Amino acid sequence: MAEVQTIHDVACGFCGLGCGDLTVEVEGRDVRAKGSLCPEAARLLRRLDTPDPMARVAGEVASPADAARAAHQILAAARAPLIGGLGVDMAGAGAAVDLAIRFGGVLDHYASDGLFRNYAAVQRTGWLSTTLAEVRNRCDVLLVVGDDPTATWGRLFERLYPVTPLFADQGRTVVFLGGAPGDKAKGQLAGAAEVIHHATPDPVAVLEALGSLIAGRRPPGENFGGIGADTLAGLAEDLRNAHYAVVTWNAADLADGDLVAERATALVDTLNVTTRAGVFPLGGRDNIIGVNQLMLWRLGYPLRTAVQGQASSHDGTLYATQAALGDADVLVWVSAFRPEPPPAFGGKIIALAHPDTVFDKEPDVLIPVGTPGVDHAGTVFRMDSIVSLPLGALRVATLPSVAEAVRRIAEG
Structure with a gap:
């Protein structure tokens, strides 16, 4: 039986408040919050020591390399991708922007309204x-x-x-x-x-x-x-x-x-x-402030920006997720902090998703990813935009981070 390790002053990256005083118990790969804290943090920090889901292509179990290759092929043939969700840490946000620069596409966070x-x-x-x-x-x-x-x-x-x-x-x-x-x-x-x-x-x-x-x-x-x-x-x-x-x-x-x-x-x-x-x-939900900041640094525009070739254009209405879905042929759905499902979409779906995500429609490619602050270290921004918070890993990761998964897709 694994020894129970108590970790104090854990930072939470889920809601944007940036609480850094949480106490967590880790037993092997089992993670649970200890003491009194908000139910949202307790729910999203909780992990059981169970096997992680496998990557899938067209509903069939696939190796990480095959899933990345299939995603690369879909994006290479895409006319108008939408890279949405974007519940990611700063490294994942940078990787998502890199993906848009390579393949083109609209970038928007699911909580940007x-x-x-x-x-x-x-x-x-x-x-x-x-x-x-x-x-x-x-x-x-x-x-x-x-x-x-x-x-x-x-x-x-x-x-x-x-x-x-x-x-x-x-x-x-x-x-x-x-x-x-x-x-x-x-x-x-x-x-x-x-x-x-x-x-x-x-x-x-x-x-x-x-x-x-x-x-x-x-x-x-x-x-x-x-x-x-x-x-x-x-x-x-x-x-x-x-x-x-x-x-x-x-x-x-x-x-x-x-x-x-x-x-x-x-x-x-x-x-x-x-x-x-x-x-x-x-x-500040799911690092929306940090993702928005990074896009301003990298592209000169906030969320709801389209990248095509060497040019970027921003439109807060046209490139909102629901509007952009009307023109998109591929949805790249990224949600690492929580099991947030993608919106209804008739085109191809590539999901870099929390392992507990339940889908109404099976993605064409599913790559389960780890959660920043649980499975791997990362950085997020607090809701007031001025403080960045380092998140530490609480257990040994068996799933890739969003940044790692995107890098594999780009390499094909």
């Missing part, structure tokens, strides 16, 4: 964004727009609002503007901040009214998005009097995410005339 809703606001107005550390240490009034974000980021308020902040010692308030905080959020904020909830079906209208009130203009009407004008006037006064106010939201879960981002940005701009404030957009 929220990113591009935020981009729409940034392109129109710019914004003053803050970091996780700044929120944690200085923010005394936090405005949370939309549903309780702990459903996606399980330890968000634990990370943002410690019981003893570094500088913000004048009392702290978290205002939920939309969905009510759940028990998890309330538990994390207990003793750290006062919690206030204002229900609204229309956060855009509320943010617009708040911006006017902060600027000293009372808009006509007695109710905005279901919240009374006097209540909003009191909230505007609290924001004006804050030492460091922050507005946060998850654009991916908001139908009007781009408008929420724009109104939040305008509100923060107004606050910064007399005090200090910032926006803190939520995101």
Whole structure:
């Protein structure tokens, strides 16, 4: 029986929060989280000491070399590949870009909808964004727009609002503007901040009214998005009097995410005339921030970019995954962090996938890959874009990394 090894201060690369204090037990190739942490990390870190799935070509078991050769042949004959999913570490992201440069294709991350809703606001107005550390240490009034974000980021308020902040010692308030905080959020904020909830079906209208009130203009009407004008006037006064106010939201879960981002940005701009404030957009799932950064460094464009020959072109609408699938004849689906299945697609599919992935349609080529931070070391970016996190291997790998699998495909 293998000895149980306890590993402390393990970094998690799944949701973008970049928690680096996890404790994991490793017994042979069995990996399990120990202690209390978010269910998402516990689920995605869990591994059993069982044989890994084999590569397959047309549904038949194949050697890694044969699978790579089959993928190479499909890409060499492709007219318009889409390289999607892109749940990869930085080395895997670089390899995916190399693949697009060699064979051509559109590059997009499966979770990019929220990113591009935020981009729409940034392109129109710019914004003053803050970091996780700044929120944690200085923010005394936090405005949370939309549903309780702990459903996606399980330890968000634990990370943002410690019981003893570094500088913000004048009392702290978290205002939920939309969905009510759940028990998890309330538990994390207990003793750290006062919690206030204002229900609204229309956060855009509320943010617009708040911006006017902060600027000293009372808009006509007695109710905005279901919240009374006097209540909003009191909230505007609290924001004006804050030492460091922050507005946060998850654009991916908001139908009007781009408008929420724009109104939040305008509100923060107004606050910064007399005090200090910032926006803190939520995101970062499966290293989307790192993949986007790498594409900017390598190609000069973000995600949703097409590479053809020596040229690249970007279109945030035309090259979004669902739109690009309409023109693609080959989908290269890459998801190493989680068993995220590919979207429905009628053309050929090459899947570099998490070993637990369940497919509605058998890929033409399946190459199971290891997970960064479990099977092999890697690097990811935190959701606020400024911190890169090294992920360590927790067990001996028997599956290739995405970078290794892509290199084999390129070599044919």
